[in-house]
Amino acid sequence: MADGSSETKSSNQMWGGRFASGPDAIMEEINASIGFDKKLYAQDIRGSIAHATMLAHQGIISAEDKDKIVHGLDTILSEIDSGAFEFSRRLEDIHMNIEARLAALIGPAAGRLHTARSRNDQVALDFRLWVKEELQKTEKALTGLIAAFLDRAEEHAETVMPGFTHLQTAQPVTFGHHCMAYVEMFGRDRARVRHAIEHMDESPIGAAALAGTGFPIDRHMTAKALGFREPTRNSIDTVSDRDFALEFLSIAAIAATHLSRLAEEIVIWSTPQFGFIRLSDAFSTGSSIMPQKKNPDAAELVRAKTGRVNGSLVALLTVMKGLPLAYSKDMQEDKEQVFDAAESLELAIAAMTGMIRDVTIRADRMKAAAGSGYSTATDLADWLVREAGLPFRDAHHVTGRVVALAEQKGCDLADLSLAELQAINSAITDKVYGVLTVEASVASRTSFGGTAPSEVRKQIAWWRART
Secondary structure: OOOHHHHHHHHHHHHOOOOOOOOOHHHHHHHOOHHHHHHHHHHHHHHHHHHHHHHHHOOOOOHHHHHHHHHHHHHHHHHHHHOOOOOOHHHOOHHHHHHHHHHHHHHHHHHHOOOOOOHHHHHHHHHHHHHHHHHHHHHHHHHHHHHHHHHHHHHOOOOEEEEEEOOEEEEEEEHHHHHHHHHHHHHHHHHHHHHHHHHOOEEOOOOOOOOOOOOOOOHHHHHHHOOOOEEOOOHHHHHHOOHHHHHHHHHHHHHHHHHHHHHHHHHHHOOOOOOOEEOOHHHOEOOOOOOOOOEOHHHHHHHHHHHHHHHHHHHHHHHHOOOOOOOOHHHHHHHHHHHHHHHHHHHHHHHHHHHHHHOEEOHHHHHHHHOHHHOOHHHHHHHHHHHHOOOHHHHHHHHHHHHHHHHHHOOOHHHOOHHHHHHHOOOOOHHHHHOOOHHHHHHHOOOOOOOOHHHHHHHHHHHHOOO
16 A cells, blocks of 8 residues: 555645645545445446446557556455455545555556546446445345245235234234235335336446546446446436435335334234234343343334434435535435445345244234134125125114124124024024134135135235246
């Protein structure tokens, strides 16, 4: 690595002739980004290699200089990977740190690398490459979470449980059907990820500072070399665009919200009052004072991380909302938000996938609760419509009277005698008892996307073909 004096010289050269000396300590503190943007080192080196190769191909630099540059950059990559590279705050960011080290390694040829590009399009490229790679990791993680839910849904396609609205018992459903609700949610998240990858699949390099360049570069060549579909089409928008980062944060916020809703249910269901599930020791902790406690800390932390992800989205939206075209230094504040949100989301998905695979389902407790709160009342009303010919509103009224009687007697609907039911409506026959069990209720819900085990299995098969 270059010594301190050469670092200062490089820093001053970067600032140009207008400034007689480098920035003071406060300016250095606010201006430096190497503390976080060093995370982009692999993308920066990859982009520089593609750029140098294109410059040589176009005859803008010599093949000899290109070879020196590529060898030097490969050396720097190895140094950073091994931990031998020394990052300098005086050199501000990852780009200048790598450029200074390249100059120390190969001499004047290093200065030719920056031909026909700016730090504006360089950072846009590095960041876009990083976000694209992170989205690809997120897609893979979501696929794993979806697969975990599909396995549990298949295992419990017939396991009855109460379905809730307003967190009050509504109608019986199956646990498999409930699992498939999360498959749909995380499936939409994955679809958003795939769309975002397609949407952002354009290469910024070659836009230069904001106006493009007069050198005869081939932006399609660098785009292809870097795995992009094509280059961006407007140089001003290219260097000022952070929509790809906002889209990532938007997707992360929605996915984190879904994870938080799931975490909330895990917290509730693991309480002794519900007892629907039992978490494994791997995703629980004990109490420092109460030996009987088993706390769902992993789920609670997933729920809490949603606040961090949402905060990152709002922060970057706020940074970007007042910026005139093209580039402003404000945009340096984009990366920490995305890095933090990506780390939080990645960890939350991994934790939730582990919890879903490890959790013990207490089917007996679910079944016992499934019939509570007169959850088959709607089935009685539907039966009165089908079998007794009552208009639904009349059937609804009759069912309400039946529920009131059961409440008065402190029993379930199926425990009322036929005489008691017929005293409310004479059209009721003993066939009604066939629809008052939770098993009969869920089996009858055969509409497309319904909770009947046969429908749940159809949806599992549909998703397995797409996972």
